[in-house]
Amino acid sequence: QQPVQSPQAVILREGEDAVINCSSSKALYSVHWYRQKHGEAPIFLMILLKGGEQKGHDKISASFNEKKQQSSLYLTASQLSYSGTYFCGTEEVRNDYKLSFGAGTTVTVRA
Amino acid sequence: GAVVSQHPSRVICKSGTSVKIECRSLDFQATTMFWYRQFPKQSLMLMATSNEGSKATYEQGVEKDKFLINHASLTLSTLTVTSAHPEDSSFYICSANRHDLAKNIQYFGAGTRLSVL
Numbered sequence: 001q002q003p004v005q006s007p008q009a010v011i012l013r014e015g016e017d018a019v020i021n022c023s024s025s026k027a028l029y030s031v032h033w034y035r036q037k038h039g040e041a042p043i044f045l046m047i048l049l050k051g052g053e054q055k056g057h058d059k060i061s062a063s064f065n066e067k068k069q070q071s072s073l074y075l076t077a078s079q080l081s082y083s084g085t086y087f088c089g090t091e092e093v094r095n096d097y098k099l100s101f102g103a104g105t106t107v108t109v110r111a
Numbered sequence: 112g113a114v115v116s117q118h119p120s121r122v123i124c125k126s127g128t129s130v131k132i133e134c135r136s137l138d139f140q141a142t143t144m145f146w147y148r149q150f151p152k153q154s155l156m157l158m159a160t161s162n163e164g165s166k167a168t169y170e171q172g173v174e175k176d177k178f179l180i181n182h183a184s185l186t187l188s189t190l191t192v193t194s195a196h197p198e199d200s201s202f203y204i205c206s207a208n209r210h211d212l213a214k215n216i217q218y219f220g221a222g223t224r225l226s227v228l
Binding site: 098 | 115117143145152153154155156157160204208214215216217218219220221222224
C-alpha cells in the first residue's frame with residue numbers, strides 16, 4: 001500500500017524551514033527517507049524504526065510515530081543543495097525488505 | 112558508503128529487440144535486489160524482487176516473461192526487457208538491500224533510461 005505524502009511541492013528561500021509528511025494506513029516496521037535529484041538515483045537519507053525515534057542528517061531530521069503510522073521529515077535552515085524530490089518508503093513487514101514509496105514531495109530552495 | 116552501479120545509463124533500441132540492464136553492488140553483498148520503474152515526476156513503482164539463487168518475485172501486473180530477472184551472484188542482478196515496445200520506454204532503477212545492524216537499507220543505482228523506437 002502506497003503511503004501518502006504531503007505537500008506535493010514546496011518552494012523555500014535559503015534558510016527557511018519545511019516539513020514533509022508521510023502517512024500510511026498500514027502498521028509500519030520502518031520508514032525510510034530518500035532524496036532524488038532530476039535524472040539521478042535516489043539517495044538514502046535516514047531510516048526510522050519502531051520506537052518513535054528521531055534521526056538527524058545535518059540539518060535534516062525526521063520523526064516516526066508508529067501508533068499513528070506517520071513520519072515527518074524536517075528541513076531546517078534549508079540550503080540550495082536541499083532541492084530535489086523527497087520520497088518516503090515504508091516497510092510493513094520486518095525483514096520483508098520491500099518498500100512502498102510515496103508520490104514524492106518536490107522541494108525547491110531559492111537563493 | 113554503499114555503492115550500487117547500474118549499466119547502461121541510457122539505451123535506445125528498436126521495437127522488438129531485447130535489452131539487458133545490469134545492477135551491481137560494488138562494496139557489499141546483496142542477497143536481495145529490487146527493480147523499479149519510474150515515470151516522469153512520479154514515484155518508484157516496484158516491479159520485482161530479485162533473490163540470489165532463486166526465482167524473482169514479481170509484483171501484480173508485471174509480466175515475468177516480459178521482464179526477465181537473473182540474480183546469479185551476491186553482487187549482480189540483471190533485468191532483461193524482452194521484445195521491447197515503445198510502451199516499455201521508461202526509467203528503470205535498481206536497488207540493493209544491505210543488512211546492517213538489524214536495519215535493511217536499499218541503496219539505489221543511477222538508473223537506466225530506456226527509449227524504444
